[in-house]
Amino acid sequence: MMRKALLIFRLVFMERSAYRVNFILEISGGILSILIVVFLWLAVYRSAGRAELGGYSLAEMITYLLGGGLINSFLLTTAENPETSQAIQDGALSNLLIQPIHPYWVWLFRDLAAKAFLGVIGLAGYAIVSLLLNERLIFLFDPLRLILFGVALAAAVLLQFLTFESLNLLAFWVENTYGFRFTLRVIMEVAGGAIIPLSFFPALLQKVFALLPFPYLVYFPMRIYLNKIECADILPELVRAAVWMAGLAGLNAILWNRGLRRYTSMGD
Amino acid sequence: MRRYARLFMLLCKVSLMRQMAYRPHFFLMVFGKVIRMVLLLLFFQAVFLKVDRLGQWTFDQVLLLFATFHLVDYIMSITFQRNLSYGLPALIQSGNLDSRMTLPVNPLFMASLEDIDMMDFISFIPCLGLLIYALHRLGFAFTWLQAVMYGLLIANALIFLFAIVLIIAAISFWTTQSAGLARVFDDFTRVGRYPLDIFEGFWKFFFIYVLPLALISQVPSQALLGALSPGFLLYALAISGLLAVVAIRFWRTGLKNYSSTSS
Numbered sequence: 046m047m048r049k050a051l052l053i054f055r056l057v058f059m060e061r062s063a064y065r066v067n068f069i070l071e072i073s074g075g076i077l078s079i080l081i082v083v084f085l086w087l088a089v090y091r092s093a094g095r096a097e098l099g100g101y102s103l104a105e106m107i108t109y110l111l112g113g114g115l116i117n118s119f120l121l122t123t124a125e126n127p128e129t130s131q132a133i134q135d136g137a138l139s140n141l142l143i144q145p146i147h148p149y150w151v152w153l154f155r156d157l158a159a160k161a162f163l164g165v166i167g168l169a170g171y172a173i174v175s176l177l178l179n180e181r182l183i184f185l186f187d188p189l190r191l192i193l194f195g196v197a198l199a200a201a202v203l204l205q206f207l208t209f210e211s212l213n214l215l216a217f218w219v220e221n222t223y224g225f226r227f228t229l230r231v232i233m234e235v236a237g238g239a240i241i242p243l244s245f246f247p248a249l250l251q252k253v254f255a256l257l258p259f260p261y262l263v264y265f266p267m268r269i270y271l272n273k274i275e276c277a278d279i280l281p282e283l284v285r286a287a288v289w290m291a292g293l294a295g296l297n298a299i300l301w302n303r304g305l306r307r308y309t310s311m312g313d
Numbered sequence: 314m315r316r317y318a319r320l321f322m323l324l325c326k327v328s329l330m331r332q333m334a335y336r337p338h339f340f341l342m343v344f345g346k347v348i349r350m351v352l353l354l355l356f357f358q359a360v361f362l363k364v365d366r367l368g369q370w371t372f373d374q375v376l377l378l379f380a381t382f383h384l385v386d387y388i389m390s391i392t393f394q395r396n397l398s399y400g401l402p403a404l405i406q407s408g409n410l411d412s413r414m415t416l417p418v419n420p421l422f423m424a425s426l427e428d429i430d431m432m433d434f435i436s437f438i439p440c441l442g443l444l445i446y447a448l449h450r451l452g453f454a455f456t457w458l459q460a461v462m463y464g465l466l467i468a469n470a471l472i473f474l475f476a477i478v479l480i481i482a483a484i485s486f487w488t489t490q491s492a493g494l495a496r497v498f499d500d501f502t503r504v505g506r507y508p509l510d511i512f513e514g515f516w517k518f519f520f521i522y523v524l525p526l527a528l529i530s531q532v533p534s535q536a537l538l539g540a541l542s543p544g545f546l547l548y549a550l551a552i553s554g555l556l557a558v559v560a561i562r563f564w565r566t567g568l569k570n571y572s573s574t575s576s
Contacts, residue, residue: 066493067493070493070494070496070497071493071496073497073500074496074497074499074500075500077497077500077501078500078503081503081504081507084507084511084512084516085360085367085507085511087511088367088368088510088511088512089360089363089364089367089511092364092366092367092368093363093364098363099363219337219338220335220338221335221337221338223338223342224335224337224338224339224340224341224342224344224345225341227341227342227345228341228342228344228345228348231345231348231349231352232348232352234352235352235355235356240356241356241359241360245359245360245362245363246355246359247358247359247362250355
């Protein structure tokens with residue numbers, strides 16, 4: 046399995062490298078959008094004339110936005126990929142079914158590889174921006190927190206995959222799943238905390254967001270990074286994220302099994 | 314002129330038929346776009362929970378700016394944006410532009426309006442509602458002249474955007490690739506959603522004089538609020554006019570240079 050996974054990783058990296066210019070432009074666009082929001086917050090802090098807003102100092106806010114931007118645009122948003130839907134719709138799934146590896150694993154590894162690829166390019170882009178904002182950024186040195194941050198990121202990556210994969214699998218029933226994925230992505234960006242820390246929203250909205258798995262995508266890892274959550278509170282949150290993952294994985298399994306029974310593939 | 318109006322209606326109809334082929338998809342996309350606007354609005358509200366002004370701008374004024382930006386942005390995306398930014402380079406690359414050039418209509422008309430985005434047209438309606446809500450919150454406190462200026466400057470913003478989008482798209486006559494650059498410009502235009510007061514020094518200068526994104530929503534909003542100086546009004550009109558002339562020339566030169574090679 047490990048060898049197959051590595052092979053898939055290598056293939057995806059090769060495919061993606063063929064369109065480097067496109068990715069670099071896309072990532073520049075993402076960074077630009079984040080910079081605009083950084084400017085906005087600089088102005089908000091200036092206007093407010095206070096060192097802290099909503100429990101965040103300016104440095105914390107800028108770190109949050111850049112970190113959240115990195116997680117959002119490269120690990121979560123950009124990698125929202127249509128491969129599963131496409132394979133089901135155009136019949137490429139038939140070909141995958143006869144391979145010596147389960148299609149679901151192929152899609153998972155391809156998704157992880159795409160995220161890793163975008164993550165590497167994104168990290169380079171954000172590193173350059175970080176140099177410019179160096180004095181305003183907060184760096185984390187506590188090894189325990191760094192490890193927990195890493196675990197939370199891994200959970201975010203999997204949660205995002207499982208959520209979107211359950212929509213992708215709807216392709217067994219509906220002709221076009223893009224509408225579902227687009228709508229969910231829009232909600233995910235805000236409810237995940239990619240644009241602003243969730244604590245800035247009115248209390249009612251915060252409660253609604255907390256019912257969704259999305260706060261685990263950006264808000265939770267960034268809270269760990271910025272020391273906004275006690276170490277002791279992190280573990281229960283991770284368990285809750287794991288429950289979400291298990292639930293979504295179960296849903297995926299049901300959709301896959303039911304869907305495959307309906308699946309017909311016609312030739313041209 | 315009437316022929317073009319009829320042709321435009323026909324293009325709308327064909328686009329609607331094509332985009333409605335998957336009906337649930339169509340309405341889900343509209344729903345997603347409306348949700349996106351609502352969530353962005355919530356974001357602004359969250360900001361204004363913490364401050365009562367952004368630079369000189371109150372929440373109601375920012376609401377007007379926001380609605381104006383999306384009004385312009387929607388009109389652009391319903392009509393020419395995707396056709397020019399992504400459609401034209403593809404037509405040039407594939408050589409399919411040939412078939413459009415042989416039609417008895419202006420090639421620029423076809424290149425910019427071939428595919429009308431009816432999803433955005435439906436999502437545009439709540440945006441109009443938002444504009445009316447913003448005006449209501451401002452107590453409709455403007456004169457007829459200010460309202461006329463507002464409309465004029467929105468048209469001016471569209472000419473400005475059309476010119477830049479056309480210039481970027483026409484680059485593909487030489488390079489066959491410009492979609493990446495178009496996307497970066499698209500990201501840049503989002504600056505127009507915020508009052509320029511958030512920028513200081515160099516960047517403020519940049520967005521007023523170098524890449525005058527202030528023209529998109531700030532200038533029309535200021536006109537409606539009665540805060541636009543005559544100098545700025547002339548400047549805004551001059552820039553768009555000048556850019557439009559340059560863009561049309563550039564497009565014509567590009568068209569002459571078009572080699573019609575296909576793969």
